[in-house]
Amino acid sequence: MPFATAHCVALNGALGHLIDVQADVSPGQANVMVVGRAGAALREGLDRVRMAIINSDLDWPASKRTTILLSPADLPKSGTQFDLAMALTVLAADGQIEHRDIAGTAFIGELTLAGGLRPAIGVLPMTLAVAARGVRRVYVPEPQFEEATMVPDVDVIGVRSLAQVVASVRGHEVPDAPPVAEASGSRLLTWCGDERLDELDLADLRGMADEKYAAEVAAAGGHALLLSGAKGCGKTSIAERIPTILPDLTPEESLELTALHSLAGVLEPGQGMVVRPPFAAPHHDASKASVIGGGLGRVHPGEISRAHCGVLFLDEFPLFRSDVIDALRQPLESGDITIARRDESVTLPAGGMLVLASNPCPCGNWAANARANRCTCAPPVRRTYETRLTGPIADRIDILRHVQPATAASHDPFRPVETSADVRARVSAARQRQQRRFADSSWRLNSQIPSPRLKDTWPVAEKAQQKLDQETYRGRLSARGAVRVLRVAWTVADLASVRTGRDVVPGLAEVETALRLRRGEAVDLRAIRGGYDLDVSEQAG
Template sequence: MYARSFSGTVHGIDGMIVTVETDIANGLPQFDLVGLGGSAVKESRDRVRAALRNSGFEYPMQRITVNLAPADLRKEGSGFDLAIAMGILLASKQIPKREEAILMLGELALDGSLRPVSGVLPTLLQAQTEGFTHVILPEQNAAEARLSDLTVLPAAHLAAAVQYWTTSLNEPAFTDEGESVPAAKTTTLDFSFVYGQTFVKRGLEVAAAGFHNVILVGPPGSGKTMLATCLPSIMPEMNMDESYDVTKIYSIAGQISGKTGLIRERPFRSPHHTVTMAALVGGGAQSPRPGECSLAHGGILFLDELPEFSRSVLEALRQPLEAGVVTIARAKNVFTFPARFLLIASLNPCPCGFYGSKDQRECSCSPLQIQRYRAKLSGPLLDRIDLHLEVPRVPVHLLNQRSMSESSAAIRTRVEAARTIQSKRFGHRAAFPFNSSMTGEELRRYCMLDKEGQELLQMAFETLGLSARAYDRIVKLSRTIADLAGAEEIGSAHVAEAIRYRALDRQVGVS
């Protein structure tokens, strides 16, 4: 007998519907699973056999052939278990056929209970476009599944899934504990606890308002890590398009908890400097998965002690910093993951950390050591970072003062106002309405400099030896500063402030 059921998986960042064809024929007992499945898929035969028997169903002692179509695309994961088990029950006539378009996702334990799987949201969004109306899946995936328009049928056991199939396909009522809730906030630090560093905090405000990349340069203990950790507290809220994109990525990566639905808070990722290239930008032998760059999409990627990272790993950041995507090519497929993040990096001015310090501690590094240390950061990489902020040591009188400075809530109000201006300006592309992503055409249209601003920028271009990319980034930065001031035209004061945020360019220009 022949039967057909439907499951799904992810292919890159998008969902893919898989038709599970089951055929039961006379012959010696055998289970053949074809369709280019990975190791976890091939092992499903043993899980399904034990789950059917331990759930009180009959396992046919005949020749069983299961095909996962399309057969020319590789499939990974354990989410096909439920569809395979239901296909066997259909082919052996233990349950009746139904006309509804029903998707089935879930991993089976040996006792028949259902375990959660990853990649549910992108799979269900694809199922919607292909006309599916219902989905049966594990209870732990229910909150995420309700972000789609499908009728969600959560099941804790194979028997519960069969009961849905044989009786009613009406979605059961669910309590508040199972509803989708926003992810927890990424930080509890507030800028009001940062003493001094007024110039740096202003630079971070500009970075948050326009989604500009930042590098912090300063001696040990000056507060670089704390300032970076405070940055999420002033970031503007994500719109619905951004939230869905981030939730899809975290779903594929298997980092959505059972009670978390749509992710509302911008991600904050801080990988260790020992991270590999595949872990940072994404990869994998057969079916690539998103890396830290994609997990930081719509949020912040913090790289502490930047020169300690491998140079090859850092150079891999060029594409996502410029294009906002990561492209991974394999022999048969090309995968593209979104990676539009705000990079904030920190480094010391030299290996010992005290080069150029104005306090009593002297630098112990030789010129050659300093040169090798800075050589880990290539010019093209620094060219893609908008703000270069020097973070000096905080004077002791400010530490003793202990007076609260401006809070993150007050700064965030100004950031949100600038975000509103940009949203109106870039309404045609609501997914990422920030100045940092302006195209050449948008630069000419929205970044009109007055005469004094043009002269100042021309002088800086010639004096500092800026590249064309750095020139454009200063213009984008000036546009954000003008937005924070509520100015329609970019003035010389806005350009001058933007140039002040290019500390590393000024050092190169002087040397």
């Protein structure tokens, strides 16, 4: 047979396509061609493949015509992960390897001129795509062996060089080779970085009971949260502690998030599965590509996708670029983000909690009380700043809290302070209730319930619905806002069931609480933590 076939994977966002890599080596004018919509980096791989074969003491068919086809030919392909598959098919087509030795096998890895291997970005989603198409054997660079073995029912072989792969498929003794150089650079300086979040606890914050309850509701249902207040009042402190009250990821979430981190190139070799919800906090000067996703060449996941199933914190939100703010509409509505280009359209998960923080003005000193107002911002500047927090984005925020600085009067020194572990237990129990409720659905949390299913399958009590209709008819609430209030009301009810030990269906009390959370009004925590049979509107104030 004049040609040989092996497999590799082309990535389109988080979606992997199994590619048949076919090589034909036949008599004719000496020439090498790659056909099948190959990108620039892939075409450059021909030179790497040729020198890797020669420097591995193998023969390159220099006097023959070599054609490499990447099928399906109409699918755009890019990346350096095709090097190893192209080298093996050329050797097999030239008769140096038996065709059957590479048939039904996927080869992933970038080659060096010396014949060594380098890690490829996105090995985990590639292996998932390989397994989904029924391929049960895959070769990967040695540092990414553990990453690929996260996919069940796939025989993964970690290798260091082309010579080792050739010996392995031939069934010969595998020679020694230098270790594979890791793709990620070594950290030259040491600093606390994200590790400092491991030392944070909700018990560090004294008082702030209303803000803590809002964070608990947001965490339990995955709702978007906006923290507003003067500088230094504790907005960032609350946001950084929200991951500490989130439960560990489920196996499905863990695999999904680990695949995203692999695709983004931030999964360290040997790291294993991501089991804790991530926390991302990009600077307000970050570009749209870094926050939402994109970049030159292949689409890279942005911070919003890397924080999937976790928390994306946008501090000083009104200072973010307008295109970033506008791009948040889709993920706030659907839980994913679509990046469209001329040749491709990539959809990436973006289902993490969005937590925003803002000051009352650019300088952070504005106050409604004239005596306390020390704002130095010009009125037009302050109005421009405020408009960033109104309109379509504000309507998609489920919970608003005006954070007040903690005072001695707001903290009872004789009352035990709840730790993150205490709150995490309630949040975990509330999420388990949601998982049981949505067992036959494609969504996991209350914040993801589609509007039609919310009204038809999980309606609230009649008086609660009447209250919500009243607010809508009077123009105090948009149709989208009413749906989001219903979702929050279900989360309030789930937390109430955890506290009281009995099932609670959202009624007037839960809807009133959800309305107060959305408007930034104080919530009567005595009624919340008590019987839940009381009308919150009567208890408040």
